[in-house]
Amino acid sequence: MTHAVQTVILGLLIGGVYALLAAGLTLVFGVMNIVNVAQGALLVLAALLTFELWRRFGLDPIAAVVVTTPVMFALGWVIYRLFVARIRTAPVSMTVLLMFALAITIEGVMGLTWKNVFRSVTPSYGNQSFHLGPLFFPKAQVYGCVTAVVVLGALYLLLTRTWTGRAIRAASENLQGSELVGVNIRGVAALTFAIGVATTGAGGSVLSVLYAVFPASHYLWISRLLGIVVLGGMGSVPGALAGALILGVAEALTATYVSTRWAVVVFYVVILAVLLVRPQGLAGSKLREDVAG
Amino acid sequence: MARGRSKAVAALAALVVLVGAACSGNGDGGDAGGGQSSKPIVIGASLPLTGDFSQPGGAAKRGYEVWAELVNERGGVTGRQVKLTVLDDASSQDTVVSDYNRLITRDKVDLLLGTFSSLLNLPASAVAERNRMLYVEPAGGAPALFERKFKYLFFAQQATAPHQADVFVDWIKGLPADQRPKTAAYPTQDDPFTTPVIETMQKALEQAGVKTVYSTVYPPETSNFDTIANSIKARNPDLVAQGAVFEDGVGMVRSLIKVGFSPKTLFQTSAPSNSDEYSKGVGEANTEGVFYTVSWSAEADYPLNKEFVERYRKKFNKAPEEDAADAFAAAQVLQRAVEAAGGIDQDRMADWLHANQVDTILGPLRWDATGAPQSDFLLAQWQSGKSEIILPKDVATADSAVTPKPDWKG
Numbered sequence: 001m002t003h004a005v006q007t008v009i010l011g012l013l014i015g016g017v018y019a020l021l022a023a024g025l026t027l028v029f030g031v032m033n034i035v036n037v038a039q040g041a042l043l044v045l046a047a048l049l050t051f052e053l054w055r056r057f058g059l060d061p062i063a064a065v066v067v068t069t070p071v072m073f074a075l076g077w078v079i080y081r082l083f084v085a086r087i088r089t090a091p092v093s094m095t096v097l098l099m100f101a102l103a104i105t106i107e108g109v110m111g112l113t114w115k116n117v118f119r120s121v122t123p124s125y126g127n128q129s130f131h132l133g134p135l136f137f138p139k140a141q142v143y144g145c146v147t148a149v150v151v152l153g154a155l156y157l158l159l160t161r162t163w164t165g166r167a168i169r170a171a172s173e174n175l176q177g178s179e180l181v182g183v184n185i186r187g188v189a190a191l192t193f194a195i196g197v198a199t200t201g202a203g204g205s206v207l208s209v210l211y212a213v214f215p216a217s218h219y220l221w222i223s224r225l226l227g228i229v230v231l232g233g234m235g236s237v238p239g240a241l242a243g244a245l246i247l248g249v250a251e252a253l254t255a256t257y258v259s260t261r262w263a264v265v266v267f268y269v270v271i272l273a274v275l276l277v278r279p280q281g282l283a284g285s286k287l288r289e290d291v292a293g
Numbered sequence: 294m295a296r297g298r299s300k301a302v303a304a305l306a307a308l309v310v311l312v313g314a315a316c317s318g319n320g321d322g323g324d325a326g327g328g329q330s331s332k333p334i335v336i337g338a339s340l341p342l343t344g345d346f347s348q349p350g351g352a353a354k355r356g357y358e359v360w361a362e363l364v365n366e367r368g369g370v371t372g373r374q375v376k377l378t379v380l381d382d383a384s385s386q387d388t389v390v391s392d393y394n395r396l397i398t399r400d401k402v403d404l405l406l407g408t409f410s411s412l413l414n415l416p417a418s419a420v421a422e423r424n425r426m427l428y429v430e431p432a433g434g435a436p437a438l439f440e441r442k443f444k445y446l447f448f449a450q451q452a453t454a455p456h457q458a459d460v461f462v463d464w465i466k467g468l469p470a471d472q473r474p475k476t477a478a479y480p481t482q483d484d485p486f487t488t489p490v491i492e493t494m495q496k497a498l499e500q501a502g503v504k505t506v507y508s509t510v511y512p513p514e515t516s517n518f519d520t521i522a523n524s525i526k527a528r529n530p531d532l533v534a535q536g537a538v539f540e541d542g543v544g545m546v547r548s549l550i551k552v553g554f555s556p557k558t559l560f561q562t563s564a565p566s567n568s569d570e571y572s573k574g575v576g577e578a579n580t581e582g583v584f585y586t587v588s589w590s591a592e593a594d595y596p597l598n599k600e601f602v603e604r605y606r607k608k609f610n611k612a613p614e615e616d617a618a619d620a621f622a623a624a625q626v627l628q629r630a631v632e633a634a635g636g637i638d639q640d641r642m643a644d645w646l647h648a649n650q651v652d653t654i655l656g657p658l659r660w661d662a663t664g665a666p667q668s669d670f671l672l673a674q675w676q677s678g679k680s681e682i683i684l685p686k687d688v689a690t691a692d693s694a695v696t697p698k699p700d701w702k703g
Contacts (some may be wrong), residue, residue, distance in 0.1 A: 003527045010519050095667065116347055118540040122574065126548040127701075138519060138551045211539040212515040220514050255520040260511035263520075 002134045007256045008249055015248020017206055020148035021221070022228040022240045023155060024199035030235025031172040031192045034084065034095045038224030040109075041103040042197055046072050046204020047213045048114050054121045055209075060122045060142050061209045069201030073278035077199025080190045088189065103218060118212040126209055133190040143208040151202045155195075155237065168192050172235070227267030230274050233281030242282055305329075306422045315417040333374040334637070336627070337402030339392035339417065342646045344384030346410050349616040353409045353431055354379055356613070356620030360628075363597075370631050378402060382413060393420040405509055406623055409616070410452075411435035411485050414611065418446045425644045427586050427630060431623035432616060435485045439663040445643050447660055449623035449653065450588045451668035458534075458586050460672045462497045464694070465532075474531035474558055477531050478507035480521055480545065482548070487562050491536040495505035499533075506530050514539065522548035524617055537564040543574035545586025549700045550579065556699035560584040566615055566673070568680055580675035582698030587673050589618035589655050593688040597625075598654040656688070 002241060025039045046068045051069060053059040083102065087094050125143070129136040159165040170178035172187045179185050207221075228247055232239030247267060255263035272279055325420040338357065341350035357377055365374050377398060382389035383460040389408055396402045397420070407430025408417050414433030421428035422443045429447045434454040438446065452459065465473060477498060481491040488510060499505060506528040509521060522545065525533060532558040535545055542564020549555065565571050572580050592603050592615065602619055605613040629651045630642035650659040659667050674694055681691035 003523070006523055007520060008522060013518075014517065116345070118539070120543075122547075122576070127547050127576065129551050129553065129580075131553075136552060140377050141519075182465065210631045217516075220516075254521045256524055257513075260480075260515060260521060264446070264514050 003256075005016055005254050006135055009135060009137065010141075011249035011252030012245060013137065013145055013248070014210075014252065015245035016141050016148045017141065017244075018087050018224070018228055019241045019244035020144070020151055020199070020206060021151055021203040021227045022244055023237055024196035024203070026229045026232065026235055026237055026240040027155070027199075028193055028196035029229065030137070030237075031168055032189055033092060033149035034094070034099070034193075035226075035234075036099050036193075036196065037096060037226075038099040038103040038106065039196075039200065039220055039225060040218035041106040042072065042075070042200040043207060043221055044215065045106055045110060046217045047208040047211075048110055048119060048204075048215075049214075051114070051119045051121050051126040051203040054123075060123055061205050061260035062147060065202045065205045067201075068205050070095045072201040072204075073194050073198035075219075076188060079197065080193040084193060085186070085190070085211060097237055103222070107215045107218060109141050114215065119208070120212040123209065125201050128208045133201070134273060140209045144210060147151050147202055147206055151199060152204040152237070154197070158195075159237070164188075164191065170214075213232065224267050227271050229281075230271050231281055233283040236281070236283040239283030294572060296454050330331040331373065332445070333376040334370060334404060334631075335376050335400070335402045335649070336398030336406055336624075337378045337380075337393075337400060339380040339382040339389050339396065339408050341413060342379075342381040343407055343540060346384045346413070349432065349614075350384070350409050352614040353617035353620035355605065355609055356431070356617035357406060357624055359608060359613075360621045360624040363600060363604060364443070364624075366630060368630050369698060371636060375640055377490055383407060384410075384413070386413060386416050390420055393417050397421075397424045397426065398527060404627060404631070405623050406627060407431055407433065407449075408619075409433070409620075411438060414438060421445055425639055425641075427627070427639050427646075429623045429626045429630075431619040436489060437485075437542040439665040442663045445639065446664040447626060447643075447646055448664055448666050449626045449655075449658060450619060451655060451658065451670050453665050455485050455488075455493040457490045457562065457670050458494045458560070459497075460669045461584060461586055462494055462501075464672055464684060465471040465498065465558075466501050467501070468696075472473045473501075474503055475528040476504045476506045476528070477507065477532040478525045478528060478530040478556075479534050479536075480507070480509050482515070482538050482541050483510050483512050484536065484538055487536030487538060490562050491534060494534055498535045503532065511541075513541075516544065518544045518548035519551060521545070522552045522554065525549070525556075526552045528553035529554075532560070533558070534560040535562070535564075539564050539567055540574075541568070543571065544577040546579060546583075550575075555698065557698045558582075558584065559698055562586070565675060565680070572675075573677065577594075577678045578702035578703065581677065581702075582693075582695040583675045584683075585673055586670035587615060587680075588670060589615050589616055589622070590673065590682050590688075590690075592655075592690045593656070593671065595654050595656055595688065596652055598692060618654055622655045622658070626651045626658065656685075694701075 025036055028034050028036050049068050050061050050064045053064045054061055083098060123140040128139045158170055165189050167183045170183055171185060226244040229240055232243030250266050251263050254266050325447045340354050341347060361375050361377050365633050382392050403422055405426050405428055407428055409412055409432050411433040414430045415438060427445050428451050432450055434448055436455060479486050479491050479495050507525055540554060542561045564588045566581050602613055622690045630646050633645045634641040650657050661667055671679050671682050674683050676691055676695055682689050683694050684692060
């Protein structure tokens, strides 16, 4: 029994981290209708930046969030201005191609800078756990989850309590309507994209402690994140949270009770199942074009 | 006028072709004469210098280069200097095939050396076999390579993948009954080099009476080992033997520490041999007592090993990797074959290697009819932050093994 409870706890803790990683992807899709397949590469980039800060200056990876977040925000802004803005009106498939090209470019640059070897940040608490009776809570996962809650909370407040957030949500619901009432659509789009990329700052920093990363591991991460976002409903931040927790637990249970071979397949099975049974995901609403289609 | 000139050009061209053919004919004749020529021996190889295997590929190239340098300083092979032609196969099976075809048919190299990894050696060795050229490879111990019963293929390490841990199994069997593990867990990565090691070990230990309480084959993408470590803890085995490539070995140790489970004996395949990266990854204090098998050690007192280590350090300003040493040993095997055959005769060299033993920096190597090596790996263990050789006894650097493994230091 303890074993089963422990397995669920490990799954939930990892799920919390997954939610952090997936938040930016779903936000950018919801507002801009862009599937940012470069999100995984940006995540790995942030993880490697964290690694560099830790190696050079001994900066704690969780504390590094305050450095990596603004850096990734700025990078997101530049990427939007340089590339994404130019094809805003092009079909979705074009933006996917663009983001994929970007992902491969980032992978190449990372390979040149950090070489194709596994890197991970190993602070002293990386191997430690909190204990509660017979149960244990790995410290790094707990800190990762706390970071996730803080970042997701901040994101939620930003979207619901500020004018900027209302403008972002308005733009996601009705582009022309929000422009009519005076929302600066181009500014909002750039801001949304940059915020979406900025979440990889915190995500990457947490990732660097929990997982060993190398440049090509972004393929693994983007497929996991797509699984989460598809399950939660493309564009829904609370949906992504639910999807991440469900998949975290499903992965842990599968690894323990079925087979470790099947654990990594869980994400892909979920993508297929959701698309067949409930294409809008858990929390996603049907779009007008879906109904028309 | 125009016609006359073109005739002259044609005649000239014909002359050039004829002279060229005559010259190359002479050259060939000289070579066939049995190493009397002063022309350098050209040795071709294709290595994964970029792509997935770029790290070991680069190390192998450096190993070949150090060998060539040392050999040339000592007067070459059968009196001829050696020259390396190394191409980059980008870790691709297609490219490695075209590379070896090119080396044989276009560059017309005298000798071949193998590439890195079972994945690449599998197709590359088939090219060599078709062209009846000796193919000594430094790293590719998957059983599939030897099931084809090639005549010209030789693997220049001590044992194929399934037998890499035999020396550890023997060590376990040699323990007094009360110290021998009763139960064991076998997590292994789904990898052609680790899975056979663990499968063979599991079978051998089960026959010796060690009960299997947990086994799993996890995919290479697995990057979080908390759930596996949690399952192992629930079974409480005396021995944990992991088929670990590298980062999964570090990940498993870190997860075992997190779940608070320290087995009495811990064995991992390749991961702990990456000395600096491994001890940094798991924390130096946590390396104490971890067992692994390895093809080469810088400390082993085999002929030329010291010279290899010193020259490598001087040339590349870092400690040699195991992959570099394996490449050096492969070149040593090739060199010995040329010397024994008294020149470059691919058949005579292959026959000689099938029947004889070669001393290398990995220790003495010998082969069966399929080119599979018939010796034992070194059994090594981390002790006080250093890796020490436990077996074989004649090159051991530690008097005894640390057992049981002490608790994690956190």
